[in-house]
Amino acid sequence: MQDGSLLDAELVSELQEIMGQNFQMLVESFRRDGEQRLAAMEKALKAEDKEALRRQAHSLKGSSSNLGAVRVVDVCVALELAVSNRELANVPVLLECLKQQFRQACTALQACLA
Numbered sequence: 004m005q006d007g008s009l010l011d012a013e014l015v016s017e018l019q020e021i022m023g024q025n026f027q028m029l030v031e032s033f034r035r036d037g038e039q040r041l042a043a044m045e046k047a048l049k050a051e052d053k054e055a056l057r058r059q060a061h062s063l064k065g066s067s068s069n070l071g072a073v074r075v076v077d078v079c080v081a082l083e084l085a086v087s088n089r090e091l092a093n094v095p096v097l098l099e100c101l102k103q104q105f106r107q108a109c110t111a112l113q114a115c116l117a
Contacts (some may be wrong), residue, residue, distance in 0.1 A: 007024075009072075010071050016073035018071070019115065026116070026117075029115050030070075034112075037063055037109070041098075041101065043059045047111035048094060054083075054095070056086050060079045060083045063075065064083070067079065072104075072105075072108035072109070075105050077104075078097060078104050081097055
C-alpha cells in the first residue's frame with residue numbers, strides 16, 4: 004500500500020475494511036482536525052503558551068496514532084518532550100517538521116482512497 008515508515012499499512016488496511024466507504028470521511032476529518040491543531044500550535048508558539056502547545060501536540064499524536072500516521076506520531080512525541088523539557092529552541096524546527104509529516108501523511112491516506 005504505502006511506505007511502512009510513513010503509515011502503518013496494516014492499521015490503515017484494517018480501518019478501510021472496518022469503515023468501508025466511511026473511511027474517506029475519517030481521512031477528511033483527520034485532515035481538518037490536524038490543520039486546526041497545527042494552526043493552534045503556531046498561535047501557542049507565538050504566544051509562548053507552552054501548555055497549549057503541548058496539549059495540541061498530544062491531541063494530534065492521539066488522532067495520528069489512531070489512523071496509523073506513524074511519522075506524525077514520532078514528531079508529536081518529540082515536540083511534547085521538547086516543550087516539557089523546556090527545550091524551546093527546538094520547537095520551531097519540530098513544528099515545521101510536523102507540518103511536513105502531516106501533509107505527507109494526508110497525501111498518503113488520500114492515495115489509499117483511490
